[in-house]
Amino acid sequence: MSFVKKNVDTTPIEDTVFAIVKKAKEAKAAVGEDNVVDATIGSLYDEEGKIVAFDSVFTPYNAIAKETKAAYASSFVGNDSFRKQVYEWIVGGTGSKLAHSVIATPGGTGAVAITLQEILDKNETVILPEIAWGSYKLMASMDNLQVKTYSLFEGDHFNIESLKQTCREVMKTQDKLLLVINDPCHNPTGYSLSMEEWKDVVSFLNECGKEVPVVLLNDIAYIDYSYDLDHCRDYIKTFNDFSENVMAVIAFSCSKALTSYGLRCGAAILLAQTEEAVRSVEIVFEKAARATWSNIPNAAMDNFTYVTTTNYDAYMKEKGYYVNLLKERSDIFTSEADACGLSYYPYKEGFFVTVKMNNNDIRDKYHEKLMEQHIYTVKVNKGIRVAVCSLSKDKCKGLAERMKVILDTCN
Numbered sequence: 001m002s003f004v005k006k007n008v009d010t011t012p013i014e015d016t017v018f019a020i021v022k023k024a025k026e027a028k029a030a031v032g033e034d035n036v037v038d039a040t041i042g043s044l045y046d047e048e049g050k051i052v053a054f055d056s057v058f059t060p061y062n063a064i065a066k067e068t069k070a071a072y073a074s075s076f077v078g079n080d081s082f083r084k085q086v087y088e089w090i091v092g093g094t095g096s097k098l099a100h101s102v103i104a105t106p107g108g109t110g111a112v113a114i115t116l117q118e119i120l121d122k123n124e125t126v127i128l129p130e131i132a133w134g135s136y137k138l139m140a141s142m143d144n145l146q147v148k149t150y151s152l153f154e155g156d157h158f159n160i161e162s163l164k165q166t167c168r169e170v171m172k173t174q175d176k177l178l179l180v181i182n183d184p185c186h187n188p189t190g191y192s193l194s195m196e197e198w199k200d201v202v203s204f205l206n207e208c209g210k211e212v213p214v215v216l217l218n219d220i221a222y223i224d225y226s227y228d229l230d231h232c233r234d235y236i237k238t239f240n241d242f243s244e245n246v247m248a249v250i251a252f253s254c255s256k257a258l259t260s261y262g263l264r265c266g267a268a269i270l271l272a273q274t275e276e277a278v279r280s281v282e283i284v285f286e287k288a289a290r291a292t293w294s295n296i297p298n299a300a301m302d303n304f305t306y307v308t309t310t311n312y313d314a315y316m317k318e319k320g321y322y323v324n325l326l327k328e329r330s331d332i333f334t335s336e337a338d339a340c341g342l343s344y345y346p347y348k349e350g351f352f353v354t355v356k357m358n359n360n361d362i363r364d365k366y367h368e369k370l371m372e373q374h375i376y377t378v379k380v381n382k383g384i385r386v387a388v389c390s391l392s393k394d395k396c397k398g399l400a401e402r403m404k405v406i407l408d409t410c411n
Contacts, residue, residue, distance in 0.1 A: 007122075009141045016134060016379050017042070024376035037375045037399060041390040042187070042351055043261055044225075044322055049392065052322060056314040057258045061303045069299040076290045078104025078267070082301035086267045089308050090220070090252055094236040098271040099278045103285045104296040108221045108253030109135065111268035112180075114292070115217050115249045117143050118284045119178045125170050127163075127179035131345070131354070131381050133187045133219075136180060152189070156346045158197045164204055177205075177214045184232050185222035185350030188378070188385040190330070192226070192348045198235040202242065209245035216248045224257040224319065225389075227327050227349040239271055247272035247281065254304045265300035326351070329388040329396045337400035342407070351389035355403065357382050366410045373406060375399070 004010065017040065024038040033049065044052040073079050083102040091100065105111040116126060116139045125146040128136050132149075140147050148170055151162035167177055181201070184192035193201070205214050226232035239248055250269040255261050268285060270278045307315050333353055337344055343356040357363040360382065367379050378385040384403075388396060 007144055013138070020371075020376055020378060023371065027371075027374050027376070031374060035374055037391065037395055039375070039377050039386045039388070039391055039395075039399075041387055043390060044259055044326070044351075045390040045392075047325070047392045047394075052259050054259045054315065054318050056311055056318045057260060057303065057307050060306050060311060061260075061263075061299065064299045064303060068302060069297075071298050073104070073295050073298045073301060076294055077286055078102065078296055079298070079301045079305075081305050083267070085305045085308060086252060086254075087269060090223075090233060090250060090269060091236055091271070094233050095240070096236055096271065097240050098242070098273060099275045100272075101270045101278050101282045103268045103270070103282065103289055104301060105251075105266045105268055105289070106264040106293050106296060107255045108219065108251045108266040110264070110293065111249065111251035111266055112136070112217065112219055113139050114268060114285055114288050115178070115215070115251070116140060116145065118281075118288050119215050119249075120145055120176065124174050124176070124178075127166055127170060127177065129180065129182065129186075131189060131383060132180070132182060134380070152186075152191070153346060158191070158193050160197065160200050160204065163201070167204070167208055171208065171212055175212050177208055177212055178217060179215075180217045180219060182219040182221070184220070184226050184235075184348075187222065187350070188352045188354045188380045188383065189345040190347040190350040190352055190354070191345065192232075192350075193235065195235055195238070198238045199241075202238045202246075205246045206241070206243045209243045212245075214246045216246070217251065218248055219251045221251070221253040221256050222350050223252075225323055225326060225350060227323065229316075229320070229323065236271075242271075242273055244273045244277065247277055249281070254300065258304060258307060260300065260303075263297060263300040265296055265304060325393075326389060329391060329393055332393060332396040333386065333388055333400055336398070337404075340401045340404045342400045342404040345383065351387060353386045353388055354380060354383040355386065355407075357384060362410050366407055369406050369410060370403065373402070375403065375406075 021040045024040055027036045046052050086102050122144040125148050126140050128147055128149050129152045130149040131152050148166050150166040151159045153159050208214050248271045252267045254265040270281055272278050345354045345356055347353050
């Protein structure tokens with residue numbers, strides 16, 4: 001006898017993050033924080049080991065009237081001012097000429113989830129990077145979707161040929177494409193596509209669009225921590241070249257942008273050549289939003305709008321300090337990794353650096369040995385993710401060499 005639907009995956013979830021976070025906390029209590037490297041947490045931490053909560057964000061948030069915090073938003077698709085500002089914040093300065101709409105979602109996760117849920121039919125295939133945020137596959141499983149992956153890298157650059165091959169294989173068996181590109185600041189490798197790589201992607205998607213409708217899910221969860229904040233959105237202009245049979249859903253996380261991870265607020269930004277195409281997806285997303293989460297926190301939306309307009313200068317100054325700190329940390333780790341021969345995937349910017357592992361069995365052994373030495377990281381496919389976002393510069397110093405010494409005992 002079963003109390004759940006027959007076609008759902010009932011395999012218990014493999015918690016690769018929060019279970020290790022718990023172990024790291026236990027180790028700190030047992031041997032002291034100074035003796036533990038906790039590189040598990042995908043949140044920004046300061047040099048004293050405390051989570052960063054921007055004053056430029058939380059001072060105005062705390063000033064919001066309790067009645068505003070208690071109230072429903074004006075619509076289940078989000079407050080109009082919020083939807084307008086999300087578009088301006090992400091797309092407004094890029095020169096985009098595309099038709100568009102914005103649907104408020106609970107974090108960037110909600111935008112990803114609603115896209116997988118509503119674009120493909122049961123048993124169809126979503127195309128994911130081989131190295132990726134683990135929840136993509138979990139969502140696909142819960143939506144009864146199949147998964148095909150493309151190799152993310154060829155040498156030190158994006159593997160467009162693998163993406164092409166995977167898309168062509170999927171097109172043989174279904175009449176629609178949905179593919180995920182997590183960029184810029186890819187989780188977990190920290191890679192960002194160049195403008196030329198994006199042009200190649202758009203050109204290929206147009207080629208596919210001659211045969212089937214194509215939806216690009218562009219997950220930009222970490223875009224506001226790019227090391228080139230003035231130009232990190234420029235690639236969106238390449239979407240102007242979409243054919244009428246190609247569209248993008250950009251999954252944006254206000255939660256990460258504003259260091260307010262627990263205030264679940266984000267958006268799905270729809271971009272296509274025609275209003276009709278945008279509206280066809282918008283209608284379905286509206287219904288799904290109403291049926292699934294019904295409302296996004298009213299105060300979180302209002303605060304995002306305030307912080308990114310009226311409080312813009314204070315926010316950018318504060319964020320800029322931490323982006324520079326993040327770069328200092330990643331520079332320490334990657335330069336020392338280069339010096340000692342610890343191999344990692346091509347890193348450009350962002351919260352994470354991932355040590356390259358060609359064999360997942362060795363990865364598992366390595367992960368355990370790291371924990372024996374009180375170094376806590378996160379396992380990903382073919383890699384070990386190091387969250388430089390949550391490590392002080394002092395904790396970053398010497399870490400790569402320690403990890404290399406431990407790795408050498410696993411081979």
